[in-house]
Amino acid sequence: MNFKVASFNINSIRARQEMLANWLTKNKPDVICLQETKVMDKDFPVEYFQEIGYNSLFKGQKSYNGVAILSPHPMTPIAGDLGDVAEPGEARLIAAMVKDIPVVNTYVPQGQAPDSEKFAYKLAWLKALRDYFARNFSPDQPLLWMGDFNVAPEPIDVHDPKRLLGHVGFHPEEHKVLNYVKEWGFQDVFRKHQPEGGHFTFWDYRIRQGLVRNLGWRIDHIWATAPLAEKSTNAWIDIEPRRLAKPSDHTFILAEFALSAN
Amino acid sequence: MNFKVASFNINSIRARQEMLANWLTKNKPDVICLQETKVMDKDFPVEYFQEIGYNSLFKGQKSYNGVAILSPHPMTPIAGDLGDVAEPGEARLIAAMVKDIPVVNTYVPQGQAPDSEKFAYKLAWLKALRDYFARNFSPDQPLLWMGDFNVAPEPIDVHDPKRLLGHVGFHPEEHKVLNYVKEWGFQDVFRKHQPEGGHFTFWDYRIRQGLVRNLGWRIDHIWATAPLAEKSTNAWIDIEPRRLAKPSDHTFILAEFALSAN
DNA sequence: GTCGACAAGG
């Protein structure tokens, strides 16, 4: 079977639930990971997405963060968290079994500024995430890690690597710890299919005409363990939704896998 | 020629400029009076309505009030104000010549509560309005007065006249002063064509299901001096826009006149 | 630029 997955930092699911429904109806992914839903669980629009055939799993909080996984297939929640490192109440990680594939969706802390407490927290959070993977999964088994990583891994993943090196999101310390997680056993599925640079998933609202000038960052990712990554057939970014009236500052990243059974 | 006029308390022209453009394109009035535009003059979407063939005259302020007249025809502003009575800076009155007809658009103060200062202000404001008409116009000449009067004139203009008598918007003092203005020389054009009750232009947002239960008020009006009123051919309320996703709490009131020349 | 929270006004 073909298995189509997507990730999208939606920057408020309530402000953009209609655009998401339109996109799902058109693109029909088997699973989509959402970040920055910015909604408490009691207010998540479950029925709204149920009506278009999507089930929802979500972990939210007031105002900030919030993650969700939507799928037309049955989903089983996967328990587990980052332990002491993560601030309690922060909704940044959710995981589910979908079609026998474990899917982990993260909204990695943004990090504010390299000299800030929040930056240290971001590094510690990513470090703890490797331990989370090691505790709960195996690199020899299929596993999907998707979401807003808030890190552009390589120079070709930002529009001006010289100027931006050392900024939050493209900092050597971030690269070090992201590689530390990667070494546990992940491959960058998008990079496998799109080796050239200039493909971005995020354009800062505050940079005028950032999209048409392509002044973006590739900070949203689809990573997989080797046994799954080798089954990927394609990966791409859909920038059309960024041309809509009230777009998110991020856009959709997608990948497809050719799965054997089921 | 047929002369079609409309009035609408839009409750923010920025929040509803698209719905207004749709309505204008469909209904093609020769003039529309808007209240509660809630936008400063520098931010009024002139070009947006120019693109669909409507010219704009407007008087706005920050956050509150704001009036505008839109027309596909050339418009000449008519100077004049209420003098000392009106609070300076309050954008509640605007007037223009359209096709040789003087059009006065008012957003009468709401009045808050009968025992409040604001209620006394409302009464004084309406009294000063008669003086404004007397100073600037003649009851023997065509004149249109349209807008949100914030008064339901008769028992058939509120859904529960017994209970509501004495409330703001249906208070004997308001009826007295509104009649004082009317006696200068106005006729209620809507009432002429729709003698029966139960036709409303406003439903309080805070009354749940107010529209379907028809718990409304007729507080938006189209009044004219005798020489113009006798040329009116029809008047009606369009409640369709109140069924949209983000409706105003008011809706459109319209009238048509058969004018001799031009 | 755009979001959510909040408080004030209707």
Place this chain on the structure above:
DNA sequence: CCTTGTCGAC
């Protein structure tokens, strides 16, 4: 219920 301005976050 809905909009506005202000605020903090990203």
